[in-house]
Amino acid sequence: MNLARSFVGFLVLSLLAGARLWGGLSNGQTQRSQPAPAPVEAGLLEYERNTVEIVEKYGDGVVYVGVVTRPQGVQLPPGFEFFAPFFQMPPQEGTGSGFVIDKEGYILTNYHVVEGASRIAVKFHNDPNEYRARLVGAAPPLDVALLKVEVPREKLVPLVLGDSDRIRVGQKAIAMGNPFGLEFTVTQGIVSAIRENPGAIGDESGLVPQVIQTDAAINPGNSGGPLLNSRGEVIGINTAIFTPTGQFGAAQFAGVGFALPINLVKQYLPELRAGKTLTAEEIVRSRPRLGVSLIPLSLYPERLRQQYGLPASGLMVQEVERNSPAARAGLRAPSRFAYIQLPTGEALQVGVDGDVLLKADGVPLSSIAQLRQVLYGKKPGEAVSLEVWRQGRTLTLRVVPQILR
Numbered sequence: 062m063n064l065a066r067s068f069v070g071f072l073v074l075s076l077l078a079g080a081r082l083w084g085g086l087s088n089g090q091t092q093r094s095q096p097a098p099a100p101v102e103a104g105l106l107e108y109e110r111n112t113v114e115i116v117e118k119y120g121d122g123v124v125y126v127g128v129v130t131r132p133q134g135v136q137l138p139p140g141f142e143f144f145a146p147f148f149q150m151p152p153q154e155g156t157g158s159g160f161v162i163d164k165e166g167y168i169l170t171n172y173h174v175v176e177g178a179s180r181i182a183v184k185f186h187n188d189p190n191e192y193r194a195r196l197v198g199a200a201p202p203l204d205v206a207l208l209k210v211e212v213p214r215e216k217l218v219p220l221v222l223g224d225s226d227r228i229r230v231g232q233k234a235i236a237m238g239n240p241f242g243l244e245f246t247v248t249q250g251i252v253s254a255i256r257e258n259p260g261a262i263g264d265e266s267g268l269v270p271q272v273i274q275t276d277a278a279i280n281p282g283n284s285g286g287p288l289l290n291s292r293g294e295v296i297g298i299n300t301a302i303f304t305p306t307g308q309f310g311a312a313q314f315a316g317v318g319f320a321l322p323i324n325l326v327k328q329y330l331p332e333l334r335a336g337k338t339l340t341a342e343e344i345v346r347s348r349p350r351l352g353v354s355l356i357p358l359s360l361y362p363e364r365l366r367q368q369y370g371l372p373a374s375g376l377m378v379q380e381v382e383r384n385s386p387a388a389r390a391g392l393r394a395p396s397r398f399a400y401i402q403l404p405t406g407e408a409l410q411v412g413v414d415g416d417v418l419l420k421a422d423g424v425p426l427s428s429i430a431q432l433r434q435v436l437y438g439k440k441p442g443e444a445v446s447l448e449v450w451r452q453g454r455t456l457t458l459r460v461v462p463q464i465l466r
Contacts, residue, residue, distance in 0.1 A: 076396055115235060115293040116247050122161040122184045122218035123286060125244050126170055126194075128178040131156055134288075156287030158238035159183065159208060160220050160295065167334065168194065168208040169326065170285030172201050172302055173177075175208070183210055186245045198333030202268045202341040203328050206285075207333040220287055222370025223294030226438075227301055228252055228273065236277040236299055236318070250277030252296075253317070254334040259317040261301040268344050270434035272319045273297045279318040288320040295323050349436055349462030351394035353378050353392060354384020355418065356411055357428055361401060365413070372426045372450050375417040382465065390460040392416050393451065419455070420448035436462050 105113065130153050157174030161167070168183065175181055175196055182191040194210040228254070235247045254274040263269035275288060279299045288297040297320030329347075332339060356375040358366060366373065381387050381394045395412025403409055418426050421435040422445055435445060444459045 084336055091308050097261055111291055112249055119220050119293050124159045124168060124182040125239045126157040126159045126174055127182045128175055128243055129180040130177045156239060156242045156282050156466040157284040160287045161217050163219050164217050166210045170206050172199050172204045173346045174285045174360045175206050185216060198337050200339040200342055202263055204263055207261055221294045222323050222327055223290055225296045225298045225324040228255060228296055230241050230254055234275045234277045235289040238283035240282040248278040250275050262321050268341060270410050270430045273322055275318050278318045295419035297322055349439060350465050351387040351462055352382035352465055353387045354380040355411040355429055359427060365399060369413045372417055375419045377417050377424050378415040379412050386460045386463050390458045417450040418447055422446050
């Protein structure tokens with residue numbers, strides 16, 4: 062069964078239209094002629110020059126994504142169909158960001174930007190025209206969508222997809238997008254952290270184990286835009302921000318933004334290009350696994366852990382698949398069971414005498430996401446070292462994760 066996760070205070074960055082910003086000169090003012098812009102090199106530090114060069118080289122590859130969604134109609138009881146027109150909701154408009162990845166017109170963005178859209182249009186920098194785009198493929202559990210637009214090839218400026226596994230905390234991070242519908246905005250900061258996903262990106266399946274945290278200013282409307290390194294390579298897709306209240310409008314950018322690592326996206330680009338909409342189950346089966354089902358001991362009541370002498374934290378093995386890497390390594394499933402009550406009020410049967418995974422490659426395990434993070438970083442054929450608690454003693458097992466169909 063699915064164990065739902067509850068997260069408060071994360072705001073995805075697509076923006077419902079409805080606010081416009083007006084500017085200009087007041088009555089009686091005259092506009093002064095502006096001096097010609099200085100050459101890029103003039104008066105710039107090397108750090109600034111690097112940013113300007115990246116923006117000028119790749120900025121035209123960042124697009125404004127506009128969507129129209131039609132709310133579902135209200136189901137009326139028989140005999141009341143006459144009132145249906147009075148309950149129809151008008152179409153809603155929203156905005157987000159995206160970026161070109163090749164000369165064929167493919168564009169990456171967040172799934173939540175285009176979810177349920179009846180119409181998708183994109184605009185390019187310095188081009189007032191809108192171009193219809195279509196949704197080609199998506200991975201909703203990862204919050205990723207692939208669009209395609211038919212435009213002349215010379216209009217397409219592909220961004221280079223970098224290697225998010227090589228990111229270092231403290232390096233430069235440049236965000237491009239359309240916050241609040243303000244087309245083509247650039248902000249800059251650093252990679253603040255590379256951390257376990259706190260629930261900011263993806264759904265409750267936990268298939269986004271790790272996220273990039275940045276202090277580059279991102280806001281509603283930045284969703285789907287690129288996060289770049291100092292070489293102008295895409296290292297992530299800007300997706301969410303943390304707000305102390307979790308309320309749109311009450312708190313916006315607070316110096317804590319989150320981006321989806323681009324290496325995770327690259328892994329599924331072939332399926333997205335092929336027009337697939339990937340489910341959580343399909344994504345799990347495409348990744349190396351141990352072949353076990355697990356439940357965190359943090360869900361066990363303290364009295365139950367004490368009753369059976371269980372560790373304070375770890376992942377209790379519930380089932381071991383036959384002929385799986387876990388079975389071959391000797392991991393043991395429980396033979397005795399008890400019932401616990403979930404936060405939802407639902408009762409769940411759990412094992413009480415199975416093996417408990419304490420660490421994976423030295424990383425303490427308190428959540429399944431932590432184990433997935435270790436496993437997904439493995440190369441084919443590379444073993445993971447598991448520290449296992451078994452009936453009061455600790456042992457080490459080496460397991461080679463495999464893709465299990």
